[in-house]
Amino acid sequence: MKHAVGATDLAALAVLGLIWGAPSPAMAGGTSLDDDDHHDQPYYFGFVKDTNGDTVPNAKVTAKIKNMAIITHSDILGAYKIPIFNTDLKPDEFGLSCSKEGYRQAGTFMRTAPVSDAKVPIEIDCTLQRE
Amino acid sequence: MRLRILALAVIGGLAVVDAQSQFNAVGAQVGVPILAGQVTSVGDGPMEGVLVSVQKAGSPITITVVSDEHGRFSFRPEKAPPGQYSLRIRAVGYELEGPHDVVLPSDRTTSVHLKLRKTEDLAAQLTNTEWFMSMPGTSEQKRPLIECMSCHTIERIVRSKHNAEEFAPLLRRMANYANNSTMARVQPRVAEREIPEDRVRKVAAYLATINLSAVPTWQYPLKTLPRPKGRATRVVITEYDLPRETIAPHDVRADRDGMIWYSNFVEQFLGRLDPRTGEHLEYAFPTLKPGFPTGTLAMEPDGDGNWWLAMMFQGGLAKFDTRTQKFLIFPIPAEMNTDATQQSMVMPRQSHVDGKVWTNEVSKQSILRLDLATGKFESFEPFAGTPKSRMHSPYGLAADAENNLFFMDFGDENIGRVDAKTGASTIYPTPTPNSRPRRTMLDSQGRLWFAEFAANKVAMFDIKKETFKEWDVPTPHTYPYDVFLDKNGELWSGSMFSDRVLRFDPTTGQSVEYLLPRQTNIRRVFVDDSTTPVAFWAGNNHGAAIIKLEPLD
Numbered sequence: 001m002k003h004a005v006g007a008t009d010l011a012a013l014a015v016l017g018l019i020w021g022a023p024s025p026a027m028a029g030g031t032s033l034d035d036d037d038h039h040d041q042p043y044y045f046g047f048v049k050d051t052n053g054d055t056v057p058n059a060k061v062t063a064k065i066k067n068m069a070i071i072t073h074s075d076i077l078g079a080y081k082i083p084i085f086n087t088d089l090k091p092d093e094f095g096l097s098c099s100k101e102g103y104r105q106a107g108t109f110m111r112t113a114p115v116s117d118a119k120v121p122i123e124i125d126c127t128l129q130r131e
Numbered sequence: 132m133r134l135r136i137l138a139l140a141v142i143g144g145l146a147v148v149d150a151q152s153q154f155n156a157v158g159a160q161v162g163v164p165i166l167a168g169q170v171t172s173v174g175d176g177p178m179e180g181v182l183v184s185v186q187k188a189g190s191p192i193t194i195t196v197v198s199d200e201h202g203r204f205s206f207r208p209e210k211a212p213p214g215q216y217s218l219r220i221r222a223v224g225y226e227l228e229g230p231h232d233v234v235l236p237s238d239r240t241t242s243v244h245l246k247l248r249k250t251e252d253l254a255a256q257l258t259n260t261e262w263f264m265s266m267p268g269t270s271e272q273k274r275p276l277i278e279c280m281s282c283h284t285i286e287r288i289v290r291s292k293h294n295a296e297e298f299a300p301l302l303r304r305m306a307n308y309a310n311n312s313t314m315a316r317v318q319p320r321v322a323e324r325e326i327p328e329d330r331v332r333k334v335a336a337y338l339a340t341i342n343l344s345a346v347p348t349w350q351y352p353l354k355t356l357p358r359p360k361g362r363a364t365r366v367v368i369t370e371y372d373l374p375r376e377t378i379a380p381h382d383v384r385a386d387r388d389g390m391i392w393y394s395n396f397v398e399q400f401l402g403r404l405d406p407r408t409g410e411h412l413e414y415a416f417p418t419l420k421p422g423f424p425t426g427t428l429a430m431e432p433d434g435d436g437n438w439w440l441a442m443m444f445q446g447g448l449a450k451f452d453t454r455t456q457k458f459l460i461f462p463i464p465a466e467m468n469t470d471a472t473q474q475s476m477v478m479p480r481q482s483h484v485d486g487k488v489w490t491n492e493v494s495k496q497s498i499l500r501l502d503l504a505t506g507k508f509e510s511f512e513p514f515a516g517t518p519k520s521r522m523h524s525p526y527g528l529a530a531d532a533e534n535n536l537f538f539m540d541f542g543d544e545n546i547g548r549v550d551a552k553t554g555a556s557t558i559y560p561t562p563t564p565n566s567r568p569r570r571t572m573l574d575s576q577g578r579l580w581f582a583e584f585a586a587n588k589v590a591m592f593d594i595k596k597e598t599f600k601e602w603d604v605p606t607p608h609t610y611p612y613d614v615f616l617d618k619n620g621e622l623w624s625g626s627m628f629s630d631r632v633l634r635f636d637p638t639t640g641q642s643v644e645y646l647l648p649r650q651t652n653i654r655r656v657f658v659d660d661s662t663t664p665v666a667f668w669a670g671n672n673h674g675a676a677i678i679k680l681e682p683l684d
Contacts, residue, residue, distance in 0.1 A: 066515065066516050070557070
């Protein structure tokens with residue numbers, strides 16, 4: 001069986017680094033892909049803040065999609081980035097939450113409306129309240 | 132499909148190498164060197180950090196020490212028993228003058244004075260790392276070339292005379308070689324891969340600017356790394372040459388009895404070396420898919436100390452029962468088996484918990500799990516629901532006490548977890564983007580230590596805290612392949628590029644880099660904690676040798 005590569009896949013991959021062919025190939029027992037450039041890829045980002053509007057560093061940020069979770073932490077400025085999401089998810093397929101010891105989550109606020117096919121990152125802030 | 136379990140008789144003793152049994156048979160006094168000397172050159176006087184290697188006539192074993200700040204070096208008789216030796220050195224920019232042979236009697240110390248002169252062929256001495264440092268070009272231009280070292284050195288590229296037009300078909304051809312190809316054994320893929328033409332042209336155009344297509348010699352200065360200094364000179368390195376140049380040791384580990392086992396990346400053998408005697412054995416197992424590339428990548432022990440091998444393009448897993456010395460083979464069933472099927476990794480460590488062994492399906496970017504009771508494989512798609520355009524590749528594997536899986540996303544920038552009970556996945560992006568985590572180990576405190584191949588970093592992920600720590604490796608263009616945390620909390624790493632072994636203390640941030648005597652393509656690394664100081668082991672994947680590195684502190 002030949003390894004089939006769709007035209008759409010190739011178009012999407014053309015911006016990446018050295019591509020030896022396919023979205024599912026391998027060199028070195030892993031990947032052939034050398035993609036230095038994810039600028040066209042959709043991602044979620046935002047800030048974790050407290051109820052006073054101050055940023056909260058080192059809070060755990062969890063994005064949930066179906067049977068998968070992506071977990072990261074806010075940085076020293078309270079910012080986080082989740083790099084591998086689709087932007088065309090339906091609202092009920094996606095959830096974002098944050099947590100930190102001594103806090104409980106107060107809410108999330110989506111600053112950018114998700115637009116299908118958009119290259120724009122989606123900004124969601126997450127608010128924590130001191131317990 | 133009916134489960135096929137193939138029990139195979141052992142093919143043993145294919146090659147027995149020269150025993151090092153003379154170790155204790157010498158009359159030399161303990162503590163007195165058998166060979167001692169000094170390295171000097173006309174311009175520099177005594178030279179620190181020169182690697183001096185001795186190989187006994189007819190022996191596959193080479194011993195290397197490094198000259199100190201006074202240019203002095205010595206060999207102990209327990210490392211180099213009496214006999215006739217050939218002698219060589221490694222010091223970038225220099226070569227050895229005069230005779231290269233020495234006879235060592237047992238009753239006294241032989242003294243030698245090694246005079247070095249400047250080399251006229253510096254290019255022949257550069258590591259891949261030094262070529263990457265020397266070549267002009269942007270990091271974006273150089274980055275695709277980090278894949279080339281899977282099969283050959285960068286020297287092969289820069290010495291070539293192909294222009295861009297001639298390079299294009301060459302690149303297309305090489306893209307269809309299996310990654311388990313070496314210069315000694317090239318293996319074409321069966322499932323062909325298409326290559327976007329613009330990518331080929333771009334890479335070909337760059338290669339033609341760094342090689343000898345238009346000029347008689349390189350127009351850019353050849354940069355070199357400094358020789359070892361201080362602590363990096365206090366080491367003894369033992370290289371065990373394997374009996375065929377086609378043997379490509381990939382993963383190397385010691386068992387409980389101190390025997391060294393390795394996977395062979397291009398041949399259907401499991402290898403075993405007795406480091407005390409030099410005895411070498413190979414155990415053969417069958418080819419499942421004739422006409423497909425042969426050889427195995429990952430080799431991991433299960434809880435009983437049996438060895439598991441990931442069978443790459445042969446499609447499946449092999450278990451070597453160390454008690455019966457027989458193989459059990461678990462082929463990928465027909466309905467899951469394609470021409471692109473590839474198992475590079477296996478994780479049987481916690482299979483006693485639930486009777487399951489983890490592996491990967493590289494061609495589908497997915498995880499597979501073998502049920503030992505039924506021989507069936509189930510598939511997990513840890514990235515289901517994420518953008519298809521984003522390349523992932525579950526690679527280095529580890530399992531926790533409940534046999535939950537942790538994997539390195541070598542295609543991208545994530546650590547992943549697959550829950551053993553629910554199959555749900557959790558993805559943890561590394562702080563550094565495009566890091567391409569490669570191989571990993573899980574320590575007793577629940578910390579994953581791993582190499583960030585493309586980020587030139589080593590890193591730690593704390594499973595409980597779900598947080599990362601990352602450290603730059605000291606030398607640029609090292610591209611670490613793997614790490615191992617020893618009993619002292621020090622991290623060891625190797626590379627396909629730098630011919631150096633990194634020893635790094637994450638608590639103090641201090642590091643030592645030990646230079647190796649030869650061009651050395653290192654994959655999996657292992658540290659034997661049973662001695663003090665510890666001993667580092669790795670294979671030279673392109674050099675048909677096993678390497679033991681013993682620091683003196």
